[in-house]
Amino acid sequence: MPLLQQKIERHGIALGVLIAIVISAGGLVEVVPLYLTARSMPAAEGIHPYTPLALAGRDVYVREGCYGCHSQMIRTLRSETARYGAYSRAGESVYDRPFQFGSKRTGPDLARIGGRYTDEWHLQHLLDPRAVVPDSNMPAYAWLADQRVDPHEVERRMRALQKLGDPYSAQDLQSVSAQVQGHSELEALIAYLQGLGVTAQH
């Protein structure tokens, strides 16, 4: 029996410390590059942090679990780019925390849904999907029309994102109230959807 192994195995504390070192090394090797990548990944051309209303809409999107049925990731497959547009790139998601790539498509991919339909279409579709797409199995989200966006909450979230490195200016933070006051969550969600993928050119 090898001497070193015997020595280590007979000393509980030494074994524990060495195990901790090995596991930390493995963790660091996996985690540290991700942090560095996140920082060195530049935003794609035309990609800006979300406007206050779109940010509020994004939170509604996440809260309602839209990602459960809609992906936001156009893969590099001809059939996908023919239907949805140019494939998604990493630089387009830098301001998504967390990203909404998703992996389930009960409904269509939404990565480039912005501008494809009118605001009016989205309004009707969210209030009652069957009104515009008779065989849709998407749930209705009519109550979103009755819930107002809270400007203070949006501003707090923008401050948090600012701390994480999103380039919001002091002016952006001041304009939050003016931009979201009085808007319903439905309008916020539509603002978010209408911005998806429109700024990134092919």
Place this chain on the structure above:
Amino acid sequence: MPEWIRAAAIVLICVVLLAGFAITLSMARYGRGRWGLGETTGHVWDGDLREGAHAIPWWSLVLYLGTLLFASLYLVLYAGPGRSAGILRVNQESEHAAALAALAPQRERLLATWRDTPIEQLAANSQMMAVARPLFETQCAACHGRRGLGARGFPNLTNEDWMWGGTEQDVLTTIREGRTGVMPPLGAALGAEGVEQVIAYVFSLSGTKVPEDYARAGKDKFAVCAACHGADARGNTAVGAPNLTDTIWLYGSGPEDLREAITHGRTNTMPTFKARFDEGEIRLLAAYVFSLGTTARNTTASRD
């Protein structure tokens, strides 16, 4: 941190890991501490529990090393580690480009055909319409319905009522450039009573029985509407003002629908598709729209 240091670090980690696995596994067979068959590690628990120990068999080591060799080859041939593009230079983007390139001649041929064939002929060509159908269903059906029968606020494409004109050029322009129709709010100008009178007059145009004095008063007030809808209320395709004398209603035929439209106005937009489609595809879709008009009349009207 400079890019090359990061890349080098990743390459180093990969090499060290692979080499480390290979050495550790080899030691399990050839290392100094190997044991013979039937030997134990020497530990004894509970008086009689022992841990058997045996050098791993050669085939197991070969399999392990084989996976490491596979991993090494993969890392060299394909993209990674670091920023290496791999010897084969194959990645998902190049695969996508290759898939497009493989179909490009066929696609170009079709697009050229669609650009050069008169729309009427395209619409009559069932093979071409079979190609157009999935295009319509993925790009147009969300608003206009799978059979083009529309929905509230989204025009039916299967009838002869064309808000923006029904010539080939009109339909092509609609798809290519999009359309935005605006009806201004007239509630303040007409007053509550005036709105009701105009509603009565508009209903009378399509043969609905309404109180005559109301309709007469509405007719006088219709002058403000005539700028867009025309004095005869037959609409104006130049500005997308619908014909009010037929029984086709974009937003519903109830008095409340008209009241809402007159009081608050309406804005309706058809998005532009010139960035999404080639001119050939636009012509094909226009042909498909015309083909809907002739086929849908023979089918029972069901909106999907």
